[in-house]
Amino acid sequence: MLKPRRPAHRQPPARARLLAAAARVFARDGLAGATTRAIAREAGVNEVTLFRNFGTKERLLSAVVGETFGDRNLLASPALPAATGNLRADLLLYARHYERVLVANLPLVRTFIGEIQRHRGCERQVLQGVFRPLRAALVQRLDDAKARGQLRRGVETSILADLFIGMLFTGVLRRSSPVAKIEYTVAQYCQGAIDLIVRGGAA
Numbered sequence: 001m002l003k004p005r006r007p008a009h010r011q012p013p014a015r016a017r018l019l020a021a022a023a024r025v026f027a028r029d030g031l032a033g034a035t036t037r038a039i040a041r042e043a044g045v046n047e048v049t050l051f052r053n054f055g056t057k058e059r060l061l062s063a064v065v066g067e068t069f070g071d072r073n074l075l076a077s078p079a080l081p082a083a084t085g086n087l088r089a090d091l092l093l094y095a096r097h098y099e100r101v102l103v104a105n106l107p108l109v110r111t112f113i114g115e116i117q118r119h120r121g122c123e124r125q126v127l128q129g130v131f132r133p134l135r136a137a138l139v140q141r142l143d144d145a146k147a148r149g150q151l152r153r154g155v156e157t158s159i160l161a162d163l164f165i166g167m168l169f170t171g172v173l174r175r176s177s178p179v180a181k182i183e184y185t186v187a188q189y190c191q192g193a194i195d196l197i198v199r200g201g202a203a
Contacts, residue, residue, distance in 0.1 A: 014045050015053045017043040017044060018040070018050055018060070019064055022034070025038050026064060026111055027108050028107075030111055034057075036051070036057050064108075083144065087150045092190060098134060098165070098168050099172055102169065103172060110176075138164065139158055142157035142160055146201075151201040151202065160200070160201050163196075163200075
């Protein structure tokens, strides 16, 4: 009796493979160091296929940014848990969400920190897709807390938001360093950052 033939394993389309490969190569080699040849080799296609799909390395980079930080990415639309009305609890929920989505994209984010200023179109896309939506969500939660009397009336919530995001971002970068000696847990760090914000802006 003949056994049923198993369906052949289908590879993702070349465009999808190129986008995934480019994200890995850009993160590994940097935006300037990544070559179209290396990206094509990583994707298992030839350079002609890369150029047929994207035209130039810059367009490929723009497509990677859109795929990684576009509307479908968690960073682009901060799907934060519903606000609790308690400032400390809301800041903790925000911190956990921020850490999760930042860590998920950390290799590319690290690359963009050093090199994205030379790619103005992509820089704008990353800012709009990553940092501005998350910052706006945090400012809104701080404004709500101020309206409830949990922050003093004269406090500038945009400054508090930038301070808090800066602490979270720095914490993630430091903990990802192979040479950094960390003397505290992630939870302790988050609670310390929350304490500074709540006490500094307390009514």
